[in-house]
Amino acid sequence: MTVQILMPALSPTMTEGTVARWLKAEGETVTSGDIIAEIETDKATMELEAIDDGILAKILIASGTEGVAVNTPIAVILEEGDDASAADAAVTAATPTPAAVVAEPVAQAAAEALPSVPAVPVTVAPAAENIPTGTEMVSQTVREALRDAMAEEMRRDGDVFLMGEEVAEYQGAYKISEGLLEEFGGKRVIDTPITEHGFTGLGVGAAFGGLKPIVEFMTFNFAMQAMDHLINSAAKTLYMSGGQMGCPAVFRGANGAAAGVAAQHSQCYASWFAHVPGLKVVSPYSGEDAKGLLKSAIRDPNPVIVLENEILYGQSFEVPDDPDFLVPIGAAKIERPGTDVTIVAFAPVIHDQRQIQKPALYRGIAVPDDLDSLVAEGYRGDSRRARQAFLRTRINRVRTPLINQNRATA
């Protein structure tokens, strides 16, 4: 019997991966439990174990191949005694499908099948007005941009340190802090026990004591345990002390919807925190936002909540390669200018809005003229601005289901 080995989904957000290297060669015997390959995911390099005994008959995806979609056959294992031709049969059934290659043609085909659709220019988000002309841009994932933001600020200021669950030796549960332990050492990159309430209180006290902590929550879902210190200690003490005791701390981590993890692991805290005087709340969308806002947050003398998004961590953007690049907290960014309609959104919702502009998704939308002048506005704000932005966002959310409904009935 032949067994196809498929590209495994090794994290909830993984859609594709890299076959880093094969540890077994074609023709070699494998036993259940043997490590046969290394697969690089969006978070880490993982070992792929054989589940069945047999012979590695064919390697379908060579070492070093990037962008291999989850569930793509990557090898064939034959049971001992099987005819080698069985492997060939399995190969013809299996088509290697690197994800990046497969996605576009399908979308294109769908677009071609549509009736005439107004041409909508799909442009890359214009660089923020505060990026000086001539700034060198690099393509980076949001994950890398966040790491660089922390690294640059830690180089700049010796009082900045990172603490949280798995931030040091594990290199970050979402690989955000990769390499930071190596560069800055255990004094400034600190693994904590799983005690959010306690280590958040520690972060606040360290900020009162003159340091500038970056407290990472593995996800913001766990920050609920720390809500008391975030609100009663971090946010309120400046006021209650009559301005004596500022709390220059950053509390950051993954926030918002994730796939298939139920209600405890899939929630957005933006509205909760945005209603707390004394906190600044930012929720970046692009790599540029992520880097510039996190750097501003670290330099800010106030407690800043940085709501990141797991789904965006692996997305690539053009990011200014400049350690002095900052995105000011409290200013909205016009992703796309227009004249008729304003759509306000933040974090991954901006991504969703931008998708609406793609012709393939236009079908049946009753208001193409309005969408012609779609403006997606990413808010970055203090609490007052945030409240205003949320008010507007809610209006926008009401509209979104209508669009979906139209699509469904078209």
Next chain:
Amino acid sequence: MTKQPTKKILQELHLKMVRIRRFEEEAGRLMEDAKIPGALHLYVGQEAVASGVMQNLNDADQITSTHRGHGHLVAKGGEFPQMYAELYGKATGYCKGKGGSMHVSNMDLGMLGANGIVGGGPPIAMGAAFANQFLETKNVSVAFFGDGASNQGQVYEAFNMAELWKLPIIYVIENNQYAMGTALKRSSAQPDLHRRGESFAITGLQVDGMDVMAVKAAGEKAIAHCRDGKGPIILEMMTYRYRGHSMSDPAKYRTKEEVAKVRKERDPIDHVRDMLLDLKISDEVALKAIDKEVKAIVTEAAEYAQHSPEPDPSELYTDVLIEV
């Protein structure tokens, strides 16, 4: 220890304790006269704890306190006019009147705040200890909290991390026997609170919190332990609060006789006063003069607070965020 320092120390501790008691008694009166708004939790009876521990701390050593926090600030060097003004909610208070009784703080004196959240202080004090270790200052931090807070989960999170990283912090549990109206034996499966750090291998000592010299000695030991880089230490101070949990507490959970007995037999100020007299360091006349002097300072400070301006309404919108 030579005689001269002992004499000086006893006099200092006596004065500190008298200052705390007179401050609190006046605060209680002002509350009853409806001059101080909000809630008020008096430290009367527990004066030896704050005074004895603080005797060997520097201004740069930080403390966190509780909702019953006036005594800690007085012992750390807080000035009465600014303290009363804070209790009054006046603009001249240490916190511009924005903190009040439960949040009085002073960064210059290393007083990181009274705290209205039971158990909120220990992790914050641990953070200050973390900063001291990080910055290699040799300062220590002290978290004062009660027997009630000693059942809070975050206190154990703090114990764990403090020992794990050998942070220079002293956890002072002021065991006054009652968490508001709940007696210790009704709330605590293990009432020996100095043993609460055993599973983290944190040394814990039980101390007579009504004997200021015993408190001072334990404090010295703990401070040396921390400054030597040996990590955290727990001091359980056996003490007693004479007044209700707050001014509005009728205290029906204990008998009047119980309170009277402690006052008569274990009062911390009487104890130090007896020592001063027995050792002939002071006499009745001199002690009365000190009391009178402190009362005069109290009266003057309360007057100052009374006549201080209210904060401008615009202050509602300041100190929410630091302007960048």
